[in-house]
Amino acid sequence: MAFFVASSCSRSVALVIGWLRLRRRCGSGGALPGAAGAAVAQLGQPPAILPSITVKSSSRSVNRCKRGTRGCPGASEEEPVGTSPEVEASARSRILDAAAEAFMRSGFATTTIDDIAHEVGATKGLVYYHFRSKFDIFLAVYGEGMRRVRERVEPHAEGPGAGRDRLVAMSIAHLLNLMEDLAYHHVVHQAVRGEAMTALKPRQRDALLDLNRLRNDYEQMFRRVVTEGIDDGSLRRVDPTLATRTLLSNLNAVDMWFRRIDGQTGDELHDLAGRIVDLLVVGLAG
Secondary structure (H helix, E strand, C coil): CHHHHHHHHHHHHHHHHHHHHHHHHHCCCCCCCHHHHHHHHHHCCCCCCHHHCCCCCCCCCCCCCCCCCCCCCCCCCCCCCCCCHHHHHHHHHHHHHHHHHHHHHHCCCCCCHHHHHHHHCCCHHHHHHHCCCHHHHHHHHHHHHHHHHHHHHHHHHCCCCCHHHHHHHHHHHHHHHHHHCHHHHHHHHHHHCCCCCCCCCHHHHHHHHHHHHHHHHHHHHHHHHHHHHHHHCCECCCCHHHHHHHHHHHHHHHHHCCCCCCCCCHHHHHHHHHHHHHHHHCCCEC
């Protein structure tokens, strides 16, 4: 009985192969001709395993997917290749926001990719789709934090008015950025304190140096306005570098105690920032 079943299956396969060759020779349309059609009708349909057989392409490809490479299996179910730039930018922004919160809450060393993915509300495949490693995420958060604060403060540095007036406006803008983007501010501080310094790859070391230069440029912008305030008489004569670092250190220290209260409005934040800056800058005013 077993021999009969095997023989029947073999004949089914042979007939199907013959049919395929005939279709290739004569065209793809139509049913099985003549005896071949009758034989297949008599034997029934080919074994169910046949439809699952696939023919691989003759071109060879080596799977060299690495973690974080787009298009690799499992890289991301949420962000398939081909999504619009707007969708990808939104996903990247959500990851940075989540990472900033996680780094602020737990520190760089303790935070894991799983923690960040949980904060986003997605699998870690989404995170690896956009970033190669946790440190690359840290660098991106650091860079975004510097971009946001610079974007908010720089217009006041370049605006009209005496040095003291511009310094006050810059300092208030700096504090408002801190209060509204507190997690990003914490990450910048972690970078300054070297809390995320591990065995860095050359590209990561270069990226970190570039970000540190951005931070130094930001400090230089404050120092320039302090110097201009000294020159125009709106600030008393002090060491501009010492005055700038003292001011920025005190502004940044607000993140040690400030936590936004539920329902606290933007106007209330602005009033608080103004009072803090008044306390700090009055010490520089003549």
